[in-house]
Amino acid sequence: MENTKKVNYHESKFINQNGIQQTIMIPVVQDLAELKTLPENFIQNPAATHPFPPNASFEPIDMVKIQSREIRKLGRVCEDWGMFIIENHGLDPRLLHDRRGRAAEVVKRFFELPFEEKKSSVGTYTSADNMGYGRNFVKSEDQPLDWIDRLAMKAAPEGASDGLCVWPTNPPNFRSVIEKYVKATRKLMNELLQALAKAISLDKQSFSQYFNPNTSEINVRVNYYPPCPRPDLALGITPHTDASALTLLMQFESSNGLQVFKDDHWLTVPWPCNTLLVNLGDLMEIMSNGRLKSPWHRVMTQSEMGRSLIALFYNPPAQVEIGPVKGEEAMEEYKKVVVKEYLKHFYKVSPTASKVAIMYAKVN
Numbered sequence: 019m020e021n022t023k024k025v026n027y028h029e030s031k032f033i034n035q036n037g038i039q040q041t042i043m044i045p046v047v048q049d050l051a052e053l054k055t056l057p058e059n060f061i062q063n064p065a066a067t068h069p070f071p072p073n074a075s076f077e078p079i080d081m082v083k084i085q086s087r088e089i090r091k092l093g094r095v096c097e098d099w100g101m102f103i104i105e106n107h108g109l110d111p112r113l114l115h116d117r118r119g120r121a122a123e124v125v126k127r128f129f130e131l132p133f134e135e136k137k138s139s140v141g142t143y144t145s146a147d148n149m150g151y152g153r154n155f156v157k158s159e160d161q162p163l164d165w166i167d168r169l170a171m172k173a174a175p176e177g178a179s180d181g182l183c184v185w186p187t188n189p190p191n192f193r194s195v196i197e198k199y200v201k202a203t204r205k206l207m208n209e210l211l212q213a214l215a216k217a218i219s220l221d222k223q224s225f226s227q228y229f230n231p232n233t234s235e236i237n238v239r240v241n242y243y244p245p246c247p248r249p250d251l252a253l254g255i256t257p258h259t260d261a262s263a264l265t266l267l268m269q270f271e272s273s274n275g276l277q278v279f280k281d282d283h284w285l286t287v288p289w290p291c292n293t294l295l296v297n298l299g300d301l302m303e304i305m306s307n308g309r310l311k312s313p314w315h316r317v318m319t320q321s322e323m324g325r326s327l328i329a330l331f332y333n334p335p336a337q338v339e340i341g342p343v344k345g346e347e348a349m350e351e352y353k354k355v356v357v358k359e360y361l362k363h364f365y366k367v368s369p370t371a372s373k374v375a376i377m378y379a380k381v382n
C-alpha cells in the first residue's frame with residue numbers, strides 16, 4: 019500500500035455560479051505527503067522554470083541605511099521585480115527563529131498536530147472567505163488543487179470582529195507569539211510605506227495617508243507546503259498577485275519555493291531562508307498609479323522537504339477609499355476604489371489564469 023495514513027478532508031465552502039453555497043471536500047495535503055504518485059486533481063503541469071539572471075538588480079534593501087541611495091535602490095528593485103528582500107529589519111530575531119524557535123516554532127508545532135486536533139484547536143468563523151484552517155480559492159469541483167495547507171487569521175486591529183478571529187488554542191502560545199511578531203512588524207511596514215513613496219519621488223505620506231499607523235488591518239496567513247511526490251507536476255500556490263498593499267513574508271525550513279514571472283519567464287527568487295521578503299500587492303499598484311506593480315508569482319514544491327511561511331498582509335482600513343497618487347505622469351491610470359470593494363472583487367474572481375483582477379481598478 020502506498021499511503022498508510024488516513025486521508026482527512028477540508029470542507030471548502032464557496033458560492034457557485036448560480037449564487038448557491040456549495041461545499042467541496044478537499045484532501046488535506048499533509049495526509050498525502052507519503053504518496054509516491056501525485057493524485058490527478060493536483061496535476062497543474064507548471065510552465066518551465068528559467069535561471070534567475072546572474073546580474074539582475076535584486077539587491078537586498080538595508081533598513082538601517084534607508085536614506086537617499088538606498089531609497090533609489092529600493093525604487094529600482096521594485097520597478098524591476100515588485101518584491102525585495104530586507105536586511106537589518108530591526109526585528110528581534112528571538113521573535114522569529116532563535117534557538118527556542120518562537121514564530122517558526124509555533125507554526126511548526128501547529129502543523130504537526132493531528133488533523134482533528136488542528137481543527138478543534140482553531141475557532142469557528144462565519145465567513146467562508148479565506149479565513150481559518152483550510153484552503154484558498156477553491157471554486158469548482160474540477161479546479162486543480164494547490165499542494166498547501168494553510169491557516170489564516172485577522173491579527174489586527176485588536177479584537178477584529180466578524181467572527182473571523184480564529185486563533186488556534188494549540189500550541190497554547192501560538193497567538194501570543196504571532197501577535198508579538200505582528201506588533202513588531204507594524205513599525206517596519208509603516209517605514210516601508212514611506213520609503214516606497216519616496217522611492218518613486220512622491221511625498222512620503224502618499225501611501226501612509228490611507229493607513230491608520232496603529233490600527234490598520236493586518237491579516238496573517240501561515241502556509242505549509244509538505245514534501246510533494248511530483249514537484250514537476252504540482253504547485254504550492256497557483257500563479258496570482260496578492261490583493262494587499264504590502265505582503266511581508268518570512269520563510270522557514272527551506273527556500274527556492276517562490277517564483278516570479280518576468281519577461282515571459284518563471285524565475286526562482288533568490289531568497290534565503292530565515293530572511294524577510296516584501297511583495298507589493300494590487301492595492302499598492304493602485305495607490306502608486308501603476309508605477310509599483312504587483313508581481314505575478316507562484317510557489318513550487320519540493321520532494322525532499324517541507325517548507326513553511328508566515329505571510330502578513332498590510333492593508334488600509336476596509337472602508338477607506340484609496341486612489342492613485344500621481345507623480346509627474348500625465349494621467350491617472352487607476353480609479354478610486356474602496357479597499358473592501360476591491361478585496362471583494364479580488365476574492366470573487368480568483369484564481370485567474372492571468373493578472374486580471376486589477377482591471378477592475380484601471381481606467382480603460
Ligand SMILES: O=C(O)CCC(=O)C(=O)O
Pocket residue numbers: 239241255260267269275276315316317327329
Ligand atoms: O510561499 C511563498 O513563497 C509565497 C506565498 C504567497 O505568495 C502567498 O501566500 O500569497
Ligand SMILES: [Fe+2]
Pocket residue numbers: 258259260315
Ligand atoms: Fe502571494
